Amino acid sequence: xxxxxxxxxxxxxxxxxxxxxxxxxxxxxxxxxxxxxxxxxxxxxxxxxxxxxxxxxxxxxxxxxxxxxxxxxxxxxxxxxxxxxxxxxxxxxxxxxxxxxxxxxxxxxxxxxxxxxxxxxxxxxxxxxxxxxxxxxxxxxxxxxxxxxxxxxxxxxxxxxxxxxxxxxxxxxxxxxxxxxxxxxxxxxxxxxxxxxxxxxxxxxxxxxxxxxxxxxxxxxxxxxxxxxxxxxxxxxxxxxxxxxxxxxxxxxxxxxxxxxxxxxxxxxxxxxxxxxxxx
Ligand code: ADP
Numbered sequence: 001x002x003x004x005x006x007x008x009x010x011x012x013x014x015x016x017x018x019x020x021x022x023x024x025x026x027x028x029x030x031x032x033x034x035x036x037x038x039x040x041x042x043x044x045x046x047x048x049x050x051x052x053x054x055x056x057x058x059x060x061x062x063x064x065x066x067x068x069x070x071x072x073x074x075x076x077x078x079x080x081x082x083x084x085x086x087x088x089x090x091x092x093x094x095x096x097x098x099x100x101x102x103x104x105x106x107x108x109x110x111x112x113x114x115x116x117x118x119x120x121x122x123x124x125x126x127x128x129x130x131x132x133x134x135x136x137x138x139x140x141x142x143x144x145x146x147x148x149x150x151x152x153x154x155x156x157x158x159x160x161x162x163x164x165x166x167x168x169x170x171x172x173x174x175x176x177x178x179x180x181x182x183x184x185x186x187x188x189x190x191x192x193x194x195x196x197x198x199x200x201x202x203x204x205x206x207x208x209x210x211x212x213x214x215x216x217x218x219x220x221x222x223x224x225x226x227x228x229x230x231x232x233x234x235x236x237x238x239x240x241x242x243x244x245x246x247x248x249x250x251x252x253x254x255x256x257x258x259x260x261x262x263x264x265x266x267x268x269x270x271x272x273x274x275x276x277x278x279x280x
């Protein structure tokens with residue numbers, strides 16, 4: 001629903017009895033109102049997400065001081081839970097800081113030369129132990145460039161102007177999700193290549209597909225998936241240690257690189273998260 005702010009100012013010369021014509025200025029403030037509303041929702045969400053673990057920690061402190069005072073076995077168990085809850089708060093705060101940092105930088109295009117293949121190899125090395133624990137094969141494939149795609153950049157390997165740490169964050173988040181939601185024992189593949197850009201991405205673009213063969217995502221959820229705290233199944237995401245901010249961070253970093261994130265998914269068959277990045 002469109003909302004206007006109205007300002008009234010007198011205009012023209014005064015009439016014989018001092019009367020003035022009035023001018024009405026209408027300003028469309030729909031976007032402002034929406035932004036305000038989003039900020040309010042965000043603050044409410046953050047408070048809720050922090051309060052849940054905090055309430056648990058406070059509850060266990062009370063139990064440890066009272067009924068479980070002399071119960072060593074219970075004490076160990078409760079301390080374990082308190083530690084897990086504190087770690088959850090820590091993850092949430094780190095993700096919130098990352099999000100506000102990338103949001104603040106969104107207009108400022110990063111300019112260092114980054115080797116994307118090396119970034120993806122770093123992601124694979126970092127997540128290899130997790131993948132092995134879950135029995136997921138994790139591999140990087142490189143595709144030959146699209147036929148006819150001739151450009152100096154393409155001949156140089158897989159390089160672009162970017163922010164290395166942030167790109168690492170993008171592919172860590174996507175690959176962690178593919179491992180988390182991709183089903184135990186199912187392979188996860190990162191596929192890197194050059195593609196002809198389309199739409200507002202002109203010329204050759206680097207393309208990375210993060211492919212899993214897990215449960216997939218109902219198309220109903222796709223448009224909202226990159227919103228902060230949006231989850232298909234909140235309970236499940238929490239149980240897996242998720243904060244609900246991973247894809248929001250991904251989206252902002254990809255925007256900062258003037259790239260595009262595409263999500264294709266078939267329920268029951270798996271998902272493909274594609275990141276397209278212009279080289280400059
Ligand atoms: P979370 O911390 O909950 O993983 P994200 O922002 O990374 O938060 O992801 C948002 C939601 O998108 C997840 O809770 C999950 O429901 C869904 N999701 C993300 N990646 C996948 C995937 N590869 N397969 C299925 N669902 C996914």
